[in-house]
Amino acid sequence: xxxxxxxxxxxxxxxxxxxxxxxxxxxxxxxxxxxxxxxxxxxxxxxxxxxxxxxxxxxxxxxxxxxxxxxxxxxxxxxxxxxxxxxxxxxxxxxxxxxxxxxxxxxxxxxxxxxxxxxxxxxxxxxxxxxxxxxxxxxxxxxxxxxxxxxxxxxxxxxxxxxxxxxxxxxxxxxxxxxxxxxxxxxxxxxxxxxxxxxxxxxxxxxxxxxxxxxxxxxxxxxxxxxxxxxxxxxxxxxxxxxxxxxxxxxxxxxxxxxxxxxxxxxxxxxxxxxxxxxxxxxxxxxxxxxxxxxxxxxxxxxxxxxxxxxxxxxxxxxxxxxxxxxxxx
Amino acid sequence: xxxxxxxxxxxxxxxxxxxxxxxxxxxxxxxxxxxxxxxxxxxxxxxxxxxxxxxxxxxxxxxxxxxxxxxxxxxxxxxxxxxxxxxxxxxxxxxxxxxxxxxxxxxxxxxxxxxxxxxxxxxxxxxxxxxxxxxxxxxxxxxxxxxxxxxxxxxxxxxxxxxxxxxxxxxxxxxxxxxxxxxxxxxxxxxxxxxxxxxxxxxxxxxxxxxxxxxxxxxxxxxxxxxxxxxxxxxxxxxxxxxxxxxxxxxx
Numbered sequence: 157x158x159x160x161x162x163x164x165x166x167x168x169x170x171x172x173x174x175x176x177x178x179x180x181x182x183x184x185x186x187x188x189x190x191x192x193x194x195x196x197x198x199x200x201x202x203x204x205x206x207x208x209x210x211x212x213x214x215x216x217x218x219x220x221x222x223x224x225x226x227x228x229x230x231x232x233x234x235x236x237x238x239x240x241x242x243x244x245x246x247x248x249x250x251x252x253x254x255x256x257x258x259x260x261x262x263x264x265x266x267x268x269x270x271x272x273x274x275x276x277x278x279x280x281x282x283x284x285x286x287x288x289x290x291x292x293x294x295x296x297x298x299x300x301x302x303x304x305x306x307x308x309x310x311x312x313x314x315x316x317x318x319x320x321x322x323x324x325x326x327x328x329x330x331x332x333x334x335x336x337x338x339x340x341x342x343x344x345x346x347x348x349x350x351x352x353x354x355x356x357x358x359x360x361x362x363x364x365x366x367x368x369x370x371x372x373x374x375x376x377x378x379x380x381x382x383x384x385x386x387x388x389x390x391x392x393x394x395x396x397x398x399x400x401x402x403x404x405x406x407x408x409x410x411x412x413x414x415x416x417x418x419x420x421x422x423x424x425x426x427x428x429x430x431x432x433x434x435x436x437x438x439x440x441x442x443x444x445x446x447x448x449x450x451x452x453x454x455x456x457x458x459x460x461x462x463x464x465x466x467x468x469x470x471x472x473x474x475x476x477x478x479x480x481x482x483x484x485x486x
Numbered sequence: 487x488x489x490x491x492x493x494x495x496x497x498x499x500x501x502x503x504x505x506x507x508x509x510x511x512x513x514x515x516x517x518x519x520x521x522x523x524x525x526x527x528x529x530x531x532x533x534x535x536x537x538x539x540x541x542x543x544x545x546x547x548x549x550x551x552x553x554x555x556x557x558x559x560x561x562x563x564x565x566x567x568x569x570x571x572x573x574x575x576x577x578x579x580x581x582x583x584x585x586x587x588x589x590x591x592x593x594x595x596x597x598x599x600x601x602x603x604x605x606x607x608x609x610x611x612x613x614x615x616x617x618x619x620x621x622x623x624x625x626x627x628x629x630x631x632x633x634x635x636x637x638x639x640x641x642x643x644x645x646x647x648x649x650x651x652x653x654x655x656x657x658x659x660x661x662x663x664x665x666x667x668x669x670x671x672x673x674x675x676x677x678x679x680x681x682x683x684x685x686x687x688x689x690x691x692x693x694x695x696x697x698x699x700x701x702x703x704x705x706x707x708x709x710x711x712x713x714x715x716x717x718x719x720x721x722x723x724x725x726x727x728x729x730x731x732x733x734x735x736x737x738x
Binding site: 348351352355356357358359360361363364367368370371372373374375376377378480 | 536538558559562563567568570574575576577578579583586587588590591594595597600601603607650654
């Protein structure tokens with residue numbers, strides 16, 4: 157059933173593009189032409205939204221995984237993106253390494269950083285109140301920003317795009333190489349992560365730790381290792397997001413990660429924090445809403461609209477779109 | 487042969503001596519009971535045995551190997567498994583997955599084999615499924631294998647918790663109030679199951695229980711704790727008729 161509906165959607169899209177290709181020859185009325193141009197424009201904005209949304213989704217995945225398993229909001233997550241972007245920039249321009257190697261190094265550095273942060277800052281607080289952990293996370297966030305400021309200065313740094321692909325023109329809509337890669341990478345990571353959670357022992361262990369650390373430990377699951385792996389994966393994904401973000405925008409500064417970090421947090425809450433597919437849906441939705449409101453309503457109001465949507469969703473469904481209701485029995 | 491020996495086991499939380507100078511010897515294949523009034527320190531003993539707390543004094547010897555200072559995971563590997571007074575299953579997982587988590591310390595495949603679903607993944611998964619279903623069958627849970635653990639009725643959740651503990655292949659099984667909240671019928675059935683586990687798997691079982699019918703029905707020997715110290719130990723019926731024990735339970 158699901159498979160069939162997918163075929164309809166893809167088939168419809170292909171037909172639309174084919175029909176659209178020689179529309180100019182067949183249609184003479186200027187009104188229809190204008191309408192088509194408008195539709196193309198909306199589609200282009202939609203693609204922009206998907207690009208931005210994919211990046212949000214990647215960051216949101218990290219938020220949601222850490223929240224789901226370690227039960228904490230890692231507000232330093234956004235700044236890991238910045239570290240990833242700086243690492244990429246150094247690896248590519250100073251060490252002039254090829255892009256794939258630079259990306260790999262950036263992911264490894266961030267994964268390690270995530271694990272170290274958890275060990276030093278969060279692990280000693282595992283038994284204390286969630287508020288203490290939250291404030292520590294905010295502290296770590298400022299720490300990372302200040303260190304970046306100290307090393308690189310407040311000047312934004314230009315970064316070469318790690319993606320070297322020509323733009324693609326489909327039916328009058330231009331899709332940049334970066335957008336294609338971003339979308340492709342996000343879908344791939346999403347699939348890999350789902351498979352990881354479902355079909356590996358570590359994934360199972362994560363679910364068990366999420367539910368009951370004590371019981372998991374007594375079943376022979378290494379809780380510390382599991383949480384480290386969670387932070388490692390989340391931070392590596394943040395590095396990928398950093399690479400894609402700077403590839404699309406071309407600059408990195410000490411505060412590069414903070415706004416996308418907050419937006420991604422919103423995306424995670426919108427989709428239902430703790431849910432992996434929720435992060436994906438929330439991220440994409442947020443990106444699309446943001447870029448459509450920027451294009452058609454107001455650039456200044458775009459962020460307000462994004463947060464407005466969040467408030468609306470939470471009023472109707474407090475657990476987020478795909479979040480599960482949690483009943484705590486006493 | 488002695489499987490577990492406690493020597494002068496003590497733990498103090500600040501000035502409070504929760505357990506003091508406890509000595510206990512449990513033979514291999516024995517069904518041993520640990521009883522005592524509320525707050526006597528029974529669950530604390532379990533937490534000491536599983537490495538959740540570290541004793542301030544004394545030794546825990548499992549097959550003559552001292553377990554004091556070892557982490558919970560190491561102790562699990564050495565062969566001690568437990569259930570909890572308040573059920574602590576993985577409620578959002580299926581019944582089968584709960585048991586498979588327990589099997590995870592014996593049957594393994596790598597992350598890559600799992601993610602790419604290589605042949606070994608299917609082989610090990612199949613083996614795990616078979617073992618898990620075999621265990622579930624012992625407890626009459628095989629029909630419910632695909633439902634969420636939280637949707638099981640209470641009595642069956644208790645049984646599943648025992649099945650999950652057994653899946654880790656322990657030498658010593660600790661049951662913390664297995665009959666709590668059960669009706670007499672369920673308790674009767676549980677007694678049969680516990681005996682069956684002992685006979686079938688040659689398991690050594692140490693259990694905490696308030697239900698005297700269960701204790702006198704299946705435990706061969708018991709230790710009575712009161713305010714953290716041993717009040718009496720020995721053959722179940724002798725100990726239960728000890729005037730001191732009766733006094734501790736009923737008051738003078």
